[in-house]
Amino acid sequence: MLAAARQLLVREGPGAITHQRVAQEAGVGRATAYRHWPQPDQLLLDAMGGADLPLFKDPSAPIRTWLHRQLRQMADELEVRAVAAMALTLAHSALWDPAIAHRQAESVRTIIERILVATRSAVASGELETEISAVDVAAMLVGPIVYRTTMQQGTVADDLIDRLLDSIGTWRD
């Protein structure tokens, strides 16, 4: 069931991780899924734990368009209240659970590394001029989207994503 949940997660995103869909994908009864994960949060948490999330993976030119698409997808996912709840649960659990803390640190590092690969390629092709470090770029792009969806509990307009992209350097066509 866990493998099925991860496949669903990579294919369709966190919104697809329900007991029903996971049971269906794994070819077992729904009751079996409920028995393994009595709390809905835990199912998604376990699924995300070992999954290689597709976010910010494999950049393609033009990088600005690609980054916009990645941030749009992240925002769409976090706008689903269950996903925002899961992100908060994960961050909160990391305070006292070393395994979750390790997993979260790894995922934060992965985002920074992928953003580094993407911005480097944009700088190399002349599409982007920037002196901002990848860790700052990650905070400037991802931070406002996480804050909007979890703390302000609102949606992310494409307009805001454009402003975030504007803020990380000078883009050329």
Next chain:
Amino acid sequence: MLAAARQLLVREGPGAITHQRVAQEAGVGRATAYRHWPQPDQLLLDAMGGADLPLFKDPSAPIRTWLHRQLRQMADELEVRAVAAMALTLAHSALWDPAIAHRQAESVRTIIERILVATRSAVASGELETEISAVDVAAMLVGPIVYRTTMQQGTVADDLIDRLLDSIGTWRD
């Protein structure tokens, strides 16, 4: 004791909210404070609940300098691990506790309103030119600082604060 904790919080910030300081301020023994709040998180949470936090209050010109100071102070507070933990606990508790959710929504709204007052005054004086809404400005300024201190678990350089301020419009001297 709660009143003492809130006075401390407003005067010295969340870092000052320890059992010892609160007991001292209230003129009671430390054991009494521990008896009321067996969990350290809860003491800070209660103290923050009713406090009128000074952050982003009473803007003064030049607004950019003032905003930088406010964001620096917010970052300094969140860099204290207990404060970041409290912020995450508060956000997580809001998922299932309507009273905390209400309190948190109010504090998010207060920040937006205060940022609106500050940016309006900067626009009126000709210091700032911007078309970005206050709710987006709040997400672009506060989001990266919260993300850096809670998720990336790093510190906020003044340099990053300057980049965030650059991102919300065009500043003039």
